[in-house]
Each structure stands twice: as structure tokens, then as C-alpha cells.
Amino acid sequence: MLELYELQVFLVAAATENFSEAGRRLQMSQPAVSGHIHALEERLKVQLFERTGRNIKLNDVGQALVPVARKLLKEAELLEEFVASQRGSLTGHLLLGCSTAAGKYILPRIMARFQERHPDVKIACQVGPRGQALDDLVEGKVDLAVSSLRVPRRAIEYHHFADDELVLIVPPDHVWASRENINPVELLDYPLILREPSSGTMFTLNRALAEADLSLDMLPSNLTLWNSEAIVQAVSVGIGAGFVSSITAELALQHHIVVQVPIVAFAPVQSLYMARHTGFSASEAQTVFWEFTFASENMDLRPII
Numbered sequence: 001m002l003e004l005y006e007l008q009v010f011l012v013a014a015a016t017e018n019f020s021e022a023g024r025r026l027q028m029s030q031p032a033v034s035g036h037i038h039a040l041e042e043r044l045k046v047q048l049f050e051r052t053g054r055n056i057k058l059n060d061v062g063q064a065l066v067p068v069a070r071k072l073l074k075e076a077e078l079l080e081e082f083v084a085s086q087r088g089s090l091t092g093h094l095l096l097g098c099s100t101a102a103g104k105y106i107l108p109r110i111m112a113r114f115q116e117r118h119p120d121v122k123i124a125c126q127v128g129p130r131g132q133a134l135d136d137l138v139e140g141k142v143d144l145a146v147s148s149l150r151v152p153r154r155a156i157e158y159h160h161f162a163d164d165e166l167v168l169i170v171p172p173d174h175v176w177a178s179r180e181n182i183n184p185v186e187l188l189d190y191p192l193i194l195r196e197p198s199s200g201t202m203f204t205l206n207r208a209l210a211e212a213d214l215s216l217d218m219l220p221s222n223l224t225l226w227n228s229e230a231i232v233q234a235v236s237v238g239i240g241a242g243f244v245s246s247i248t249a250e251l252a253l254q255h256h257i258v259v260q261v262p263i264v265a266f267a268p269v270q271s272l273y274m275a276r277h278t279g280f281s282a283s284e285a286q287t288v289f290w291e292f293t294f295a296s297e298n299m300d301l302r303p304i305i
Contacts, residue, residue, distance in 0.1 A: 002040075002043065002072075003039070003040075003043070004072070004073060004076055005036070006036050006037075006039055006040040006043070007040070007069040007072060007073055008026075008073065009022065009026060009033060009036040009037065009040075010036070010037060010040055010048065010062075010065070010069055011066065011069055011070065011073070012025055012026055013033060013037055013049075013056070014048075014058055014062060014063075014065075014066050017049075017056055017057055017058065018056065019033045019034050019037070019056060020033075037049065046061050047059060047061070048061055048062035048065060049062055067139075067140065070140050070141070071140075074140070074280070074281070074283075075281075077092060077093060077283060078281060078283050080092065082284075089120055090118045090120060090121055090284060090285060090288060091120040091121060091285070092120075092121050092122070092283050092284065092285030092286075093121070093122045093123075093124075093285070094121060094122070094123045094124070094143050094144070094283075094285055094286060094289055095123075095124050095125075095126060095141075095142045095143050096111075096123065096124070096125045096126065096142060096143065096144050096145070096146065097126050097128065097132065097133030097134075097136045097137060097141070097142035097144070097145040097146070097147075098125060098126070098127055098128075098133050098145065098146040098147070099127070099128070099129070099130050099133065099146065099147055099148060099200060099272070100127055100227070100228065101164055101228065101245045101247055101248060101272075102146040102147075102161070102162070102164075102272050103125050103126075103127035103146070104127065104248075105245075105247040105248065105250075106146075106161075106162055106247065106272075106301070106302060106303070107125050107146065108125070109301045110292075110293055110298065110301050110302070111123050111125065113298065113301065114289060114292050114293075117292075118285070118288070121285045121289075123289075126142060129198070129199075130147060130148060130149060130198070130199060130200045131147065131149055133145035133146060133147045133275075134147050134149055134151060134153070134156070134275060137156065137275055137276070137277055138153060138156065138277065140277070140280060143276075143282075143283070143286045144274060144275065144276050144286065144289070144290065145274070145275045145276075146161055146272055146273070146274050146275075147272065147273060147275065148164070148200040148203070148204070148270050148271065148272055148273070149200075149273075150271075150273050154279070155277055155278045155279035156275050156276070156277060156278070157275065157276050157277075157278050158273040158274070158275050159273060159274050159275075159294060160271060160272075160273060160304075161272045161273050161274040161293070161302060162271075162272045162302040162303050162304060163269050163270070163271055163272070163303055163304050163305040164245050164246070164247060164269070164270040164271075164272055164303070165245070165246040165267065165268070165269050165270075165303075165305060166201060166204055166205060166208075166243050166244065166245060166246070166268040166269070166270065167243070167244065167245075167246045167249055167260050168182075168187075168241060168242070168243055168260065168261045168262075168263060169232065169235050169241065169242055169243075169244060169249050169252070169253070169258040169259065169260055169261070170235060170241040170258065170259050170261055171235055171236065171237075171238045171241075171258065171259070172256065172257075172258070172259055173238065174190075174238075174241060174259070175190070176190070176241065176259075176261045177259040177261070179261060180262070181261070181262040181263060181264050182261055182262075182263055182264070183263070183264050184209070184212035184214060184263055184264065184265070184266045185212075185214070187214065187219060187263075188214075188218060188219065188220065189220075190220070190240065190241060191220045191221060191222035191223075191240045191241075192219050192220065192221050192222070192240060192241050192242060192243070193221070193222070193223045193224075193225060193231050193234050193235060193239060193240045193241065193242035194216075194219070194221045194223070194224055194225075194231075194242065194243065195224070195225065195226070195228065195231070195243075196224055196225075196226050197216075199226075200270055201228065201243065201244070201245065201270070202216065203270075204268045204269070204270040205243055205268050207268065208266055208267070208268035211266075212265070212266055222239070222240055223239060223240065228244045228245055228248040229248060231243075231244050232244055232248060232249055232252050232257075232258060235258050236252060236257045236258050241261070243268075245270075247303065269305055274290070274293060274294075276290060
């Protein structure tokens with residue numbers, strides 16, 4: 001008889017291909033992870049990993065087992081939720097995949113209010129690069145995804161989740177700080193701190209620049225950072241001006257650590273979407289969370305422009 005916990009350990013070990021890292025994530029020792037994997041292999045009478053010294057790698061059988069294990073664990077969770085629903089309570093686990101801004105500034109507020117009403121549902125938010133959340137959703141690694149991408153994919157349903165406005169921020173002593181506004185062409189006059197080219201921030205900024213007959217290549221940039229909070233910090237210490245999500249800059253603006261500079265006829269807005277996979281069985285917790293997120297009484301938690 002299969003042990004579900006052994007499958008959970010297997011999936012973490014498969015994702016990391018490192019028993020020590022799997023142990024860290026599962027809060028157990030490396031020998032304990034090895035023991036669970038060995039027990040599973042004995043139970044199935046097949047080897048799942050190739051072992052070379054301290055290194056491990058999934059073999060073909062192990063790779064084939066990954067989606068099956070995920071499906072079995074999902075079905076077990078659905079069973080638990082069904083039994084709980086018969087008792088009149090909502091239980092279960094939700095794993096959300098999201099981009100940085102959504103994960104850090106929007107979803108936590110929704111999750112907090114949801115758990116006030118459904119304290120027995122355990123929610124986790126996995127923050128990653130733009131696009132990763134959708135890939136994870138397609139592969140069944142997460143239950144729901146929030147992303148600025150809206151790529152047509154089979155069995156993926158999208159719903160407008162929030163709007164994320166990009167703002168230009170400068171240090172308080174910057175020449176633009178006292179200006180009522182600037183014209184888009186003035187962005188060429190001073191060095192800017194920018195995000196990495198593949199980020200949603202840069203995609204949205206480039207689209208707005210094109211409408212002003214400008215492009216990213218024309219902007220003088222003295223620094224590239226892979227994190228919006230790092231840009232806020234760099235601006236606050238006087239390194240330069242930068243474009244960031246208004247949500248990210250909110251606290252720094254309130255405390256006058258940085259100053260927002262309006263730009264004439266220039267308002268880059270990044271739309272965010274929540275997505276779900278209609279090809280997989282949705283748990284009751286997943287369905288209730290989706291409906292809760294888009295309920296009219298919770299609109300105050302999602303910035304819509």
C-alpha cells in the first residue's frame with residue numbers, strides 16, 4: 001500500500017534533486033528523506049533516482065512518476081475536502097503562483113481576509129519570475145496563478161485580477177522632484193535605474209514609450225536591478241531615477257523617502273490576471289477562493305484602474 005507522505009517527500013526530492021535541500025524544505029534530516037525515498041522504491045520495486053556519490057538525478061521511471069504522484073495527492077486532498085464539506089467546514093490546501101508585485105503586495109491582503117472566514121484552509125504563495133506561474137499552472141504544480149501574461153493556452157481560464165501602475169520616482173533632491181510634471185522626452189536627460197529586460201515592468205514601460213515615439217534603447221540607464229524594492233532603495237540613496245510599480249513604491253512615497261514625478265500623457269499600466277486550469281479537478285477550497293477573490297465585497301483588495 002502506498003504511503004501518501006512518501007509521495008510528498010518524493011515530489012520535493014524530485015524538484016530539488018538534492019536530498020539535503022529536500023530535507024530543509026520539509027524540515028527533516030537528509031537521512032530521513034533518504035529513508036522515505038528508499039521505502040517508496042522498495043514498495044514500488046523500482047529505482048527512481050540515479051545516485052552518483054552525493055549527487056542524485058531522476059531516472060526515466062522517476063520522471064514518469066512525478067505527474068502521477070501529483071494527481072494521486074490531489075485526489076487525496078479532494079477526498080479530505082469532500083469529507084470536511086459533509087461536516088459543514090471548508091478545509092484543504094491552496095498553492096498560488098504569482099509574480100513579485102502581486103505576491104508581495106496584493107495577494108497577502110486577499111489571503112488574510114479569506115483565512116479570517118476559512119481558517120482551516122492552508123494557503124501558500126510561491127513568488128517567481130514572470131511566466132513561471134503560468135508554466136507551473138499548466139504542469140499542475142500550483143492551483144491558481146497570477147501573472148501579467150495572458151498567453152492563450154489549452155484549458156487555461158483568465159480573469160482580470162488587478163492593475164499595476166508604473167510610476168517614475170526620484171530622490172527628494174533630484175532636479176525633477178520639484179517639478180509639477182515632465183514631458184516623456186525629458187526621460188532622455190538623466191540616467192535611469194531599470195529592471196531586467198525580461199521583466200513585466202520593462203514590457204509595460206516599452207509599450208508606453210512606443211506611444212511617445214521613444215524606446216527602451218534610447219533611455220540612458222546607469223544601473224539594472226532584478227528587483228523593484230532594490231530600485232526604490234537605490235533611488236532613495238540618490239543613485240538616480242527609476243520606474244517601479246506604484247504598489248512597490250507606496251510606503252517610500254508616504255514617508256517622503258522618494259518623490260513621484262508625473263509624466264505628461266504617459267501612464268504605463270500593467271494588467272494582472274488570475275488563471276486557473278479547467279482541465280484539472282478543482283478542489284472546493286480552490287473554487288471558493290476564486291469566487292471570494294472576485295466577489296464585489298472584496299474589490300477594495302484589488303487595485304483596478
